[in-house]
Amino acid sequence: MIVIAYKERIKPEHLRILEILLTRTKISRDDYYYFLNLKKGFEGELVFDAYTKQFKLDHFFLNDLQLEIRRAPFQVDALMIRTNLLILYEIKNFEGIYKWRAEKFTKTTGTELENPSLQLQKTKVCLELLLQEKGYSLKVDAYVIFVNPEFTLLGTPNDSNFILPSQIPGHFRNIQAAPELNAEQIKLAETLMNLHDSSYPRKKTQYTYSDLKKGITCPECGTLAEKFSGYSQVCTKCGNKMNVNKAIRSSIEDFHTLFPEIKLTSRRMMDWCGCGNDMRVYRVLKKNYRMIGKNRGRYYI
Known part of the structure; x- marks a missing residue:
């Protein structure tokens, strides 16, 4: 079995721009913290990719899809295409000890983070609507996967769609080997690739030569x-x-x-x-x- 990265993950363009600017000029405090967030997020995605290669999952993976439905943009960190199922992953590289709340994660220091299941649900709905619009009726399973081994979440409900660091190996081991992908799955992968908009407007950093x-x-x-x-x-x-x-x-x-x-x-x-x-x-x-x-x-x- 092999992992097929139908759409490879590449470093975000804005992260690359900020890396270059850091060597050639002073950037604002806001841009610097934005750089750190982008860098940490990308590092987390690479950890996720390493897991998929380690467990030799015989499926297509589409990474970093920027899509749109009814003029509403949404981003997919990773999408596994199986024969009759899509598995959507929202990848998080959080670290530290947090307590679960329906809307927020809270840290003893007072730091708060939005509960990523809110974003996951929105992305799942957008993806399902887009698939229906294109004539596909596939089930979509969705998970938030926390890849940082130094992340702990207290009070997580048993029925949550979270995959915590200690659960990652078991999650991937339990994914059964899929039958060989047929032309329909390959066509779906190509459709989503063609819908990907790499030039979608994002936060801009101002600089001059x-x-x-x-x-x-x-x-x-x-x-x-x-x-x-x-x-x-x-x-x-x-x-x-x-x-x-x-x-x-x-x-x-x-x-x-x-x-x-x-x-x-x-x-x-x-x-x-x-x-x-x-x-x-x-x-x-x-x-x-x-x-x-x-x-x-x-x-x-």
């Missing part, structure tokens, strides 16, 4: 080197010996992530990569990207 420090980043720790020389150099923070050409290429990719609408020109990338051998930047562009146009109108894709 002039406000960002220029240089190349260490691939190990992300420290910015504003000057570079030779084929390799040692990171001043972590001591990693980094390949300058690879660091230049990575920095060019960072630029494209931050400014996808701006053309990659050799002059712009030489400025972006900081103080160093401009010909080296040019050679990295020429080797790894396709040149469009000539002379002053030349750019790379």
Whole structure:
């Protein structure tokens, strides 16, 4: 049996943007806490993915679906497609000791979190409506799965749709091997993939090119080197010996992530990569990207 990730999980674009900005500028307090939440959530999703691979579940998984029903957006963290059943997972990476309440989880320190079963129920209803609209009548089971081993929830009702950390192995072991997926299940997976909207508007962080420090980043720790020389150099923070050409290429990719609408020109990338051998930047562009146009109108894709 194998796990088939029909839609692989990728790092959220906004998380990647904030990671880059942290190396090149100061971000607001709100953006920093938003970054921490995004990072923690993504790490939790990776833990979930590791479980599905560990127990070798022979099913399709669709990850990070951004869908819409009747102009109402909803997000699916993970969806398992079985022969006659869909299993919806809301993944949480909470940590600490909380007490269950119908609407909130409360911590002894006073911290409160919305009971995620409220969001799960909303997502389940939206998914069922969308399936009906597309002509599918499949049962949907839904769970909130808590992947952090340092999370404890006191007073959980016996009939809750929660999977606590100690229950995860048993949950996946109890999922019976499914018959080979037929064309109908494959068609459903493709339908949901086509409905996924990767460009759905999300929280935006404001930044401008002039406000960002220029240089190349260490691939190990992300420290910015504003000057570079030779084929390799040692990171001043972590001591990693980094390949300058690879660091230049990575920095060019960072630029494209931050400014996808701006053309990659050799002059712009030489400025972006900081103080160093401009010909080296040019050679990295020429080797790894396709040149469009000539002379002053030349750019790379």
